[in-house]
Amino acid sequence: MIKNHFRTAWRSLLKNRIFTSLNIIGLSVAFAVAILLSMAGFFDLSYDKFHTNSKDIYKVYSMWQNPKGSQVSVSHSAPLMSTIMDEVPGIKKATRHLQQEAVLTYGEKEINMDAIWVDADFFTMFTFPAIKGKMEDPLEKQSDIVITEETAKMLFGDEEAIGKTVQILIDGKDQPFTVGTVVENNPSQSTLEFEVAVRFEKESHYSENKDEWGARYHDIYVQLAKDVAPSQFDVATRSLVNDNFKERIDNAKRDGAQPDADGLFYKFELLPFLDENFTTFRNGYVEVSRSNTYLVLGVAFLILFIACVNFVNMSIARSGERLKEIGMRKTLGAKRKQLFFQFWTESLLVFFFSISIGLLISMLLIDDFKTIFRTDVSFGLILSPVIILLFLLSVLMITLIVGGYPALLLSKLGTIQSLKGKLDVSGKNRVRDALMVLQFGIAILMITGTLVLRSQLDFMRNKDLGFNKEQVLSFPLDGKKNSYDALELMRNELAGNPDILEISGADNNLGYGKDGSVSSSMFGFEYKNRVINTNYLTVDYDYVETLDLELVAGRNFSREFESDRSGAVINEAMAKEFGEKDPLTAYISFSDSLRFPVIGVVKDYHFENLDKTIAPITMMMSRDYDLYYAYVKVAPANLAKSYEAIKNAWTRVSPNSKFLGSFLDENIDRTFRKEKRMTTMITSGAILAIALSCIGLFAISLLIVNQRTKEIGVRKVIGASVSNITFLLTKDFLKLVGISFLIASPIAWWFMKEWLKNYPFKIDLSPLFFVTAGLLAGIIALCTVGSRTIRAAKQNPIKSLRTE
């Protein structure tokens, strides 16, 4: 019997080649995309789960109130961790964590590495399995370091790494360390990344800061004992806060800050480590949101849904053609169950082919997928028994529901009804229409999303950021040389080059450079009996000129005035913060005697990402702090030549370090990675959605035209023209698209409004987006249906009327 089912199913599929291939094409593309997208989604969700203790680990963050509202920070001062360990119950382990590059020297090699400075417990809290050397507690000795396999290879090649001594540049001096342990490379699902791990106590600022509560510069992770609730942490740290942050709290009260809901001005909270990858700190609150990941999974689901709707719709619509067959089989004695299984076998075959092809496509496309969507996902990372089981289960569910529903409908038809070939289409049309409305709604939603996302991205890319991003190039000043000396050498090297216009340096980059590092530093000071907080930037001479910042008052640091070295240049936001009529009378005070007067004010410029408003910033020329980035302004012509010239100059100045220079517009572009990824995804989702919907529409229009041939013939005979008929046939489809538009637009509007809330600088959500999306969907639908209907309308009516 089963063999018979398969044979008849196979023949029936072959007989209806057009529909079978439309179905298989649609479904396999949808399956491929769904597999890829859900892999990416599950990959994201599996971040950091590989740590055995991941559920018990938390990141400490502080929340405090100032007159402008609440503020959040994960940066802490060095003494905090030991105080927490001493005073807070239920903390099993804790580690400080500071990520900062370090220059490692071994023999001739001098490599700039991604280093983390942590406490000994780091490797017992987190799971980075040791493969060589000291297995237990690898950072027990302060003179030991832990490196990854890759680092070992980079430093020592094939030589044995364990026991080797390397020099690390700390505070301008090389210090010897012994490689104690080699661990596996960081898994790609890890938020914590490092090439080398060094004890926190060795970090250059540690000795001056170890008892200093005011300097907050590192993270803290704690591991709670079993059965300790993270919510107790706030209460347990209150006395600690009162002991150590009294001055801050008093200042906040004096400046008019409002206490939070618990009546507190300063408190510590715990952020689950597993949430860290999904966390943003915005407007003084911690936001944990996996919505981006869910969006990926959602798109996967919607695409699959559209393809499944196609399958259901085509199966139902074709039931009319199969009525005679059903009636015949019934009179021959087929039971409902048998008929159901016969039709279901057909569905199963289609799904079997589609899933196989889909899997194949996804395997072929995975590499491109990884580059386009910037994910490290691979089949190896995802293939756990649970996932495979889940996959099989969902496939089974889909075939059962999607394949079973039409089979059930077909097998339910009465014998006489089916033999007569009479089908009550009106009721089923409603299901079909509803499904098609849903399909096109999804397509319109995604098209609108595409349009809005693209315009916002365009808007941000083209926004005037307040500095010259086309002509300025920045590169990290890494290497062993003092950064000021290095910069001076660069100035000399490039002095004769007419294409090089200005050279300067600062301790922070604009946008994301090729080194990918970002940082921000802030400080607060007392000004006329209140606290002012500002971002802080160490700069060299000519910073304003190099970046073409616009001075609105005063002047930039000048070599002619020695006193400028202890002056400050601020932006307008900072000037507003001072609240002085003439901002040039204001000053930055470090103590009553140490005051840095404001010598210039620049127009506000976007020194942070565009999803942030422009905050106050203060530039100073402190030679105590290193510069980390050099900025070079070049002539607009010969950009590539200038780039080469700078690169060569840098190689001469610092022969051992790699040149990682890039123009600022590239850097800014890199800050839109998240948006770009989302735009690419929504765009491809939209294209697929509309393409799949149109496959469905095409099939349905084929069938409807067939069903209505008689009517078309009659109408033509009584005088209808080709355009009359075409309009008649397309009208119904366009109505469906219209309804989809009416339903999808408000939803799209809501989503887009929510999304745009993330950006202080954004486009207006004009109705044009929605109308365009609707029109686009309408036109595409029209084209899909059009060719078929025009052909039907042109057909000679006697063909369809020759039924007698």
Next chain:
Amino acid sequence: MLLQLNNIFKWVNSGGQRIFLLKDINLNVEEGEFISIMGPSGSGKSTLLNVIGMLDGFEEGEYHFLDESVHSLKEKHRANLYKEYIGFVFQSYHLLDDLTVKENLEMPLLYKKFKGSERKAMVADMLDRFNIVGKKDLFPAQLSGGQQQLVGIARALISNPKLILADEPTGNLNSKQGEEIMELFKQLNEEGVTIIQVTHSEKNAEYGSRIINLLDGRMI
């Protein structure tokens, strides 16, 4: 002279063989005639009717309709010609199932772009003439076969055609209904409409003023 067929041949090629559907048909139809075409199944009656109605083409011969040379006309002009001068009546009525009687009658006028008021007047007139005013809001499925055919004829007549082509108009009706329809045709003919009908029934053929017999596509 309403129409004239000269040496009409129509064939299809099937399996390398030429199968003749119409062979050397010569026919003159004067205005006001009532012609019955008879013949066994497959003799080409309906084909001839379709050719006359310009729904179907032919391979050889000349066809003049009201001084127009149909054989040299383009498809579009031919369509305009039959839409203006010819009304069709079918064996299975071919009413539009989703439209009421009134709407069915109105459809040809809509396609010919008559004004709303004119349409209303013409439909009302036709309903009146065929005595189906009471049925104007019913759907075809709610009518008997005879009533449906009545509506079919009314629809064919509504735009005042010169010629009515009827392909076995009584084929699906019982004898009483059939008789009524034939009486109606006779009456219409007396009012001046030219009618060509295809029929199997000798009795119905008698209503006509002339009978054409076909056998294997040939007039006998």
